[in-house]
Each structure stands twice: as C-alpha cells, then as structure tokens.
Amino acid sequence: MTPQPSMSAEATAQIIAKILAGEKHLFHDLIRPLERAVFVMLFSLLRNETDAEDAAQEAFIKVYRNLHNFRGDAKFSTWVISIARNEGLGLLRKRSSRPEEPLEPDLDGEAPKGDFTPAMLTDWREVPLEALERKELRECLCRAILNLPPIYRDVVQLRDIDEMDVQETADVLGITAGSVKVRLHRARTMLQKELVPLLKSFATPKRGLFGRRV
Amino acid sequence: MKIDCKHVWDHISDYIDGDVEPMLRAEIDRHLEHCEICSAVMDSTRNVVVLMADERIFEIPRGYSERLHERLQEVLNEPRV
Numbered sequence: 001m002t003p004q005p006s007m008s009a010e011a012t013a014q015i016i017a018k019i020l021a022g023e024k025h026l027f028h029d030l031i032r033p034l035e036r037a038v039f040v041m042l043f044s045l046l047r048n049e050t051d052a053e054d055a056a057q058e059a060f061i062k063v064y065r066n067l068h069n070f071r072g073d074a075k076f077s078t079w080v081i082s083i084a085r086n087e088g089l090g091l092l093r094k095r096s097s098r099p100e101e102p103l104e105p106d107l108d109g110e111a112p113k114g115d116f117t118p119a120m121l122t123d124w125r126e127v128p129l130e131a132l133e134r135k136e137l138r139e140c141l142c143r144a145i146l147n148l149p150p151i152y153r154d155v156v157q158l159r160d161i162d163e164m165d166v167q168e169t170a171d172v173l174g175i176t177a178g179s180v181k182v183r184l185h186r187a188r189t190m191l192q193k194e195l196v197p198l199l200k201s202f203a204t205p206k207r208g209l210f211g212r213r214v
Numbered sequence: 215m216k217i218d219c220k221h222v223w224d225h226i227s228d229y230i231d232g233d234v235e236p237m238l239r240a241e242i243d244r245h246l247e248h249c250e251i252c253s254a255v256m257d258s259t260r261n262v263v264v265l266m267a268d269e270r271i272f273e274i275p276r277g278y279s280e281r282l283h284e285r286l287q288e289v290l291n292e293p294r295v
Contacts, residue, residue, distance in 0.1 A: 024290040040272045057285045124254040132270045160266045185227035192259040
C-alpha cells in the first residue's frame with residue numbers, strides 16, 4: 001500500500017495552492033490516495049473500527065484546516081500520517097476506561113528483552129499472495145501484527161504496510177533512522193517466528209516425484 | 215571473512231531491503247548457498263514481509279470512504295474563517 005502512488009510533490013503542491021485559493025472541492029482528490037493508509041494506521045492503534053473511522057474523519061478535517069501550514073519540506077503523505085497518528089494517540093490518552101498500552105522505553109540500544117531469534121526451519125514453501133483470499137490467513141497475519149509490542153507495530157505499520165521509506169518512518173515516529181531499522185528487524189523476526197509455523201498450511205504444495213503433490 | 219548463521223540473522227531485515235554493503239551481501243549470499251536453515255529463514259521472512267504489504271490484510275469498513283467525503287464536504291461548505 002503506497003500512500004501516494006501517483007501524485008508528485010509538484011502536483012500535490014499545485015493542488016494545495018488551488019485549494020487554498022478557493023477550489024475547495026479539490027481537497028477530496030488530494031486525500032483520496034491516503035484515506036486507506038490513515039484508516040489502517042488508526043485501526044492498528046485503536047483496535048476498533050468505529051473509533052478508527054471517527055479518528056480518520058477528525059484527522060482529515062485537521063489536515064484541511066491546517067493545510068496552509070503545510071510547507072512542503074516533508075512529503076504530504078508523511079505530514080498527513082503524522083497528523084492522523086497524533087489524533088490516534090490523543091484518543092488513546094483520553095480513554096480512561098481502557099488505559100493506554102504502556103509506552104515502552106526505548107530499548108534499541110540495550111540488550112533486547114525479547115527473543116529475536118527466528119523460527120528455525122530447513123525448507124520453506126512459499127505462501128503465494130493468492131492464499132490471502134482465505135480469511136483464516138488474513139486474520140492470522142492481522143492478529144500477529146496487532147499483537148506486536150507498540151514500538152515494533154509502529155514501524156511495521158509504516159514501513160511494511162504503508163511502504164514508507166526509512167527516513168519518512170523516522171520522521172513520523174520522531175526517532176532516528178537507525179532505530180527504525182533496529183525495530184523493523186526485530187519486528188520482522190518476531191513475525192517470522194510467530195507466523196511461520198502457522199503459515200505452513202497455506203504454502204504451495206510441493207511437487208513430488210513425477211509431479212505428484214505430496 | 216566467513217560468517218556464521220547468527221551473523222546472517224542479524225542482517226535479514228536489511229538484506230531484504232537491499233540495505234547491506236556489497237561485500238557483506240556477497241558473504242551472506244555465499245552462506246545462503248550452502249546453509250539450508252538460513253535460506254529457509256530468509257525465504258520465510260521475505261514471504262512474511264511480502265504478505266504483510268498486501269491490502270487485503272486490513273479490511274476497510276464498507277462505506278468508509280463515502281462517509282469520510284460526506285463529512286469533509288460539510289466542512290468544505292463552511293465559510294472560511
């Protein structure tokens with residue numbers, strides 16, 4: 001999922017200038033490429049569809065009201081995702097009955113608490129993308145991502161799901177590029193470890209002798 | 215330089231992202247050629263990364279986009295302050 005697949009920085013700047021000059025209806029087109037990424041980011045933060053949708057609406061309204069503040073030194077998509085993330089974090093803080101997941105200390109430099117050894121195996125049969133037609137597989141992946149500790153889920157969300165680059169991810173999270181890489185590495189290893197035993201049943205059957213499936 | 219399995223695992227994520235020095239990359243490639251555990255670990259991790267990027271993992275509620283743009287239209291209709 002690329003937040004802004006086709007709009008160049010210049011095209012984005014032109015549309016923003018037109019919106020600010022009064023062609024407000026263009027705002028719909030401006031944010032359309034980002035609406036999915038914003039929802040998914042808020043859903044993984046808030047874990048509730050209704051809350052995520054409400055927060056997405058509020059976030060895009062803030063984007064509109066603050067559009068004159070966008071300077072173009074960051075990518076528009078990074079700016080929007082940051083606004084959405086702040087909206088989500090604000091809501092998390094307000095949830096008194098459902099206390100916020102404790103923010104974890106920055107563990108990047110220390111010896112990691114968790115076990116970041118991958119699941120060992122000697123043979124891997126690829127799980128093709130078509131297998132995602134199966135609901136059990138989608139749920140399996142979704143659960144594994146949502147169950148990651150927040151600092152790891154954040155980087156997976158931005159790097160692997162929203163497909164932002166390392167620097168954009170670092171900008172949104174307010175951490176260094178080095179920390180993004182460390183966290184992403186640990187997150188991917190944790191996901192590999194958890195998912196590999198489960199994914200085996202979705203793998204492409206191996207061709208045995210004479211092309212028979214085994 | 216000869217590298218062991220643990221060393222390869224430390225670089226899996228950067229390797230997948232194409233973010234390792236050419237020398238180290240060549241070492242890892244040489245290791246992967248003869249180590250079936252590391253090859254399987256590498257392939258499975260890459261597979262997980264590819265699957266995660268697929269849009270189908272997270273479903274968007276039906277009508278989300280319509281409701282969003284309706285709400286935005288209300289805001290766009292407000293006079294500028």
